[in-house]
Amino acid sequence: MNFGRTPEEIENERKRLLIHAFSGLGSIFLFVFGSLSILDGRPFLGSVLFGCFGAVIVLSIVARKINNVQPVSLFLALLLFLLSSFLLLRGGASGTGVYWSYSVSMLMVLVVGPKTGGIYMGLYIIINSIFIFGNFSFTYQYSGLESSRIIATSITLYVLILASEWIRIGSYSAISRTSESHRNMASTDSLTGLLNRHGVKEALEAKKILQPAVLILLDIDNFKKINDSYGHDFGDSVLVKLSEIIMSHTKGGDIIARWGGEEYLLILFDTELDPSKVLVSKIKNDFKNYPFEWEGASISVTFSGGISTLNSNSSFTQSITLADKKLYSAKDSGRDRIVAYL
Numbered sequence: 001m002n003f004g005r006t007p008e009e010i011e012n013e014r015k016r017l018l019i020h021a022f023s024g025l026g027s028i029f030l031f032v033f034g035s036l037s038i039l040d041g042r043p044f045l046g047s048v049l050f051g052c053f054g055a056v057i058v059l060s061i062v063a064r065k066i067n068n069v070q071p072v073s074l075f076l077a078l079l080l081f082l083l084s085s086f087l088l089l090r091g092g093a094s095g096t097g098v099y100w101s102y103s104v105s106m107l108m109v110l111v112v113g114p115k116t117g118g119i120y121m122g123l124y125i126i127i128n129s130i131f132i133f134g135n136f137s138f139t140y141q142y143s144g145l146e147s148s149r150i151i152a153t154s155i156t157l158y159v160l161i162l163a164s165e166w167i168r169i170g171s172y173s174a175i176s177r178t179s180e181s182h183r184n185m186a187s188t189d190s191l192t193g194l195l196n197r198h199g200v201k202e203a204l205e206a207k208k209i210l211q212p213a214v215l216i217l218l219d220i221d222n223f224k225k226i227n228d229s230y231g232h233d234f235g236d237s238v239l240v241k242l243s244e245i246i247m248s249h250t251k252g253g254d255i256i257a258r259w260g261g262e263e264y265l266l267i268l269f270d271t272e273l274d275p276s277k278v279l280v281s282k283i284k285n286d287f288k289n290y291p292f293e294w295e296g297a298s299i300s301v302t303f304s305g306g307i308s309t310l311n312s313n314s315s316f317t318q319s320i321t322l323a324d325k326k327l328y329s330a331k332d333s334g335r336d337r338i339v340a341y342l
């Protein structure tokens with residue numbers, strides 16, 4: 001059952017925002033510096049920057065169209081990897097490309113997160129070290145001191161970014177776990193673990209299109225007397241047992257809740273009235289025949305129930321009112337019985 005957005009969905013939205021922020025700002029930079037490079041007589045550098053500009057625009061459009069932006073993040077990080085390596089190895093405009101390579105490679109980690117970012121960074125350092133120290137004719141000629149400083153400062157920067165990303169993800173996971181457990185506490189009954197009224201409301205909202213369903217209200221008979229005769233703890237064990245029996249007879253997609261003190265609500269989907277009556281009879285027999293132990297004696301407890309249907313023509317409140325009426329006519333006519341609204 002889905003109550004609100006999951007941490008993965010929130011992280012996906014964060015990445016989408018980052019992609020849009022980068023593509024917005026990055027495309028302006030790429031366009032401006034691409035144009036300047038061409039005007040300054042560096043057509044190769046200019047075309048690479050324009051190529052990246054086009055790729056960033058395409059990735060940003062794709063990120064708008066798809067739900068899971070992970071593939072776009074990976075492509076964008078790869079593009080940043082290549083652009084940063086290019087600026088570093090070719091030197092950009094008169095050796096200034098190295099300054100840009102720091103910020104571009106830093107973005108690469110933010111876009112994919114610490115795990116994949118760590119792999120990208122490791123590869124980035126290894127590959128670029130080989131080219132920088134390898135004295136290849138196509139790379140910018142840094143001095144030995146410059147080369148070692150570039151690699152050392154890059155490693156320092158990456159360790160800092162990775163550490164801050166790990167801390168961010170760690171705190172975020174702790175907050176998500178706490179908020180998830182608060183959400184569960186707000187929507188479930190602590191004694192039985194079933195949904196409470198608030199949980200039912202959320203579950204019905206999550207279903208969006210309400211399919212036809214059968215709505216059943218169950219109420220334990222003479223529960224006050226049970227509490228008074230055998231104690232509150234015994235009463236609690238009866239409540240828990242009934243919830244277990246109900247759960248053992250229902251499906252994952254159904255909504256099962258503790259609706260009040262000794263009252264239970266069942267909303268059964270993908271079924272009809274007759275099979276639902278059969279199902280309630282089974283629950284009723286299992287419960288009635290369950291031997292609750294008290295001071296060596298075996299106690300039998302019963303419940304009464306009211307059934308109504310829920311479909312697009314009837315609102316939830318109307319259906320529950322009808323089931324409630326039927327529940328009370330079951331109580332009035334002697335208890336330990338189920339009455340359905342026809």
Ligand SMILES: Nc1nc2c(ncn2[C@@H]2O[C@H](COP(=O)(O)OP(=O)(O)OP(=O)(O)O)[C@@H](O)[C@H]2O)c(=O)[nH]1
Nearest residue numbers: 219220221222223224225227232235236261262331
């Ligand atoms: N042990 C226990 N008792 C509860 C809990 N919540 C409500 N109750 C008790 O449930 C009893 C409900 O009593 P009534 O509403 O008079 O209903 P009843 O005695 O079952 O009578 P009928 O419904 O007419 O058969 C009250 O005594 C409540 O104190 C709970 O969590 N644990």
